Amino acid sequence: MASHVVVTSSTARSTKVKVSPGTYMSDVLDQACKTLHLEAGNYLLKHKQRNVDLSVPFRISGLVGGAKLDLVIKSKSPSPVTVAVAIPPPDGAAFSNGRLGGTFPSSFTVWQVLRQLESLPEAVNAKLNITARGVAATTNGGTSGSGQLLYESPILNVMGRELGSFQDYQRTLSQLGYNSGSVLMRLSYKTTGITFFEAQQEISQYFHELEESKSETPASSASPPVPTPLSSAQTGTPDELSPEPAPDAQMQDAPTLEATSSQTDGASPSTAGDSAPTPQDPLAPVDIFSAPSSSTLAASLTAVDDDDFTPTIAHAQLHQASLQDRSKNKRLLSDKELAERAAATEEKISSIQSIEVKVRFPDMTSATWVITHDDTGAKLYKAVRSVMADPSLPFRLVISGSKDAIRDVDAENNRVMRVHKITGRVLLNVLWDDSVSATDRAKPFLKSSAAQAAKSIVVPGVPAAEEEEKAPPVAKQQQGSRQGDPSRTADETMKKIGKFFKLPGKK
Structure with a gap:
């Protein structure tokens, strides 16, 4: 009705x-x-x-x-919108839950969102193609036909609403009604009656500005950068919203894996069953640490003063300043500012020659390695397997505090420092694959030669702070000063009483 x-x-x-x-x-x-x-x-x-x-x-x-x-x-500043696209099989099998997504400004068009998703590292590795698909024309789905390449158009279903024309792809997320929050788009494909060549001409007509910006940066950036929480070393898309690890104090240039291994001649003894890493082994760790002897955290055993945890006025002022800063409206960065920030991040990473990586194993033992710009994720996996008792067991390396996993791929686009934006010391956790049995998980992780070379972690003691004489509170000081001056107290009392006993006619 x-x-x-x-x-x-x-x-x-x-x-x-x-x-x-x-x-x-x-x-x-x-x-x-x-x-x-x-x-x-x-x-x-x-x-x-x-x-x-x-x-x-x-x-x-x-x-x-x-x-x-x-x-x-409405506000001129675009707001972030989380977009997830459900990829149909068989392409969707390469992604978690069959979905691919990120965070985009509400001023982005649907076409820009699709192009951004195509340029993500996961999509590049899976060779995902959404906007430039072609299918040969056949008769009734058979092998006969003209074989002319027809354009296969992407179709998006958003809450029952179908977007399939080039005019629909020109609409922004804001025009579709998404100015905040998240949205799920279900992707499908439809074979059109136009040829692939004609479709490319229409695409260049409707999206001339987008294609022009793409042609200016063919190698490093397939599309304008957006603040997505996904790292993208292959396409040059900056990882803007993800927190950068805080840089440590200025470190001296650490030696590479090869240089470090050449200096550890005879550091660990050899046994008949397992041979310890030799000085020529480029995968030898710098240090190996044994598991803690106590189940209680060392920090909880340190005696501290309860007053250390009492908030002060300075703490309250910092908290108030933080609340005021968060309450202010902040605009999103422009494309130029995003490009400048990405260039600054790349320059910062390039200036760091090497970093120290600590790997924590499932049995709480750990080892440290030094990696450089050229070291890939596959080299880290080989280094960990060199100290394992059973190198055949599958595992994965995950950056502590995040779900970002390092891929076991020996390729230029999988350099650890550049892909994961690592600028300082980092901790990696070894997580067993689901296929590893409980019996194998209960066994020691390190082989015998590496376990013999392990040393205990020395926890430095906290120096005792000198007790300072605490000044009495201001209220008590004022009260004491009044009690010590009887004449002042008497004068104040007479002033209070006098106003009740004034004679008539006097002011």
Whole structure:
């Protein structure tokens, strides 16, 4: 059953927009702005001082027929939107849960989102192709036919809404009603009747600016950078929103794996069953540490003063300043600023010659290695296997405090420091693969020669702080000064009593 809503602008101009239960609120905004000769991308709809969700149809928007909506100007700063795209099989089998996504500004078009997803490292490794697919024309799905290459267009289903034309791909996330939060898009493909060559011409017509920016940076950046939480060394997409590890104090240039191994001649004895890493072994660790002898954390055994945990005025001021800073609106960085930050990050990584990597094993033993710019993830895996009692057991290396795993691939695009943006000392955890049995997990991780060379971790003692004479609180100081001056106390008492015993007529 058809109904209508009344949309009123800030200049008191109003218009009626006919709606049906399946009409999306973003279409209501477009129709109202078209009637009022306004740009729909600059406005939002409000109902009783509350924003209307533009991504839902009218029947679930909570509005009734004849509802009065206000047309208000939205913020010029785009807000981040988390987008996840469900990839259909068989391509989706290469991704976790069959989905690929990231965080994009609400001003990004649907086409830009698809191109960004294609340039992510996971998509590049899986050779994912979304926007440039072609299929040979055949007769009734057989092997006969002209064989002409037809364009296979991506089709996106967003909450029951189908986006499949080039005009739909020009719409931004904000125009679809997504100005914040997250959205799931289900991807499918449809063979069109136009040839692949004609489709490429239409793409260049509708997305001329995007293709032009792509041609300017063919090698390192397939599309403008976006603040996604995914690292992208292959495509040059900066990892802007992910926190960078805090740089340690200035370190001297550490030797490489080869140089370090040549200096450890005779550091660990050899046995008949296992041979210890030789000085010529480029995979030899710098140090090997044994597991803690106690199950209690060493930090909990240190005696501390309870006053050390009492917040001071300085702590309160810092907390208040932090709250005030977080309450301020902050705009997203422009493409130029993102490119400058990415260049600064690359320059910072290039200036670091080597870093120290500590690997913690499942039985709480650990070892350290020194890696350089040229070391890949495969070299780290080989180094760990060189000290394992059973190198055939599968495992993976995960950066501590995150879910970022290092891939066991020996390739230029898998250099550890550059791919994972590591600028200082880092801790890696060894996690067993699900196929490893409980019996194998209970066995010692290190082989006998490496276990004999292990040493205990020395925890430095905390120097005892000198006790300072605590000054009495300000209130007690004022109270003591009053008690020590009886004349002042008497004068104050007479002043209080005098005003109640004034004679009539006197002021």
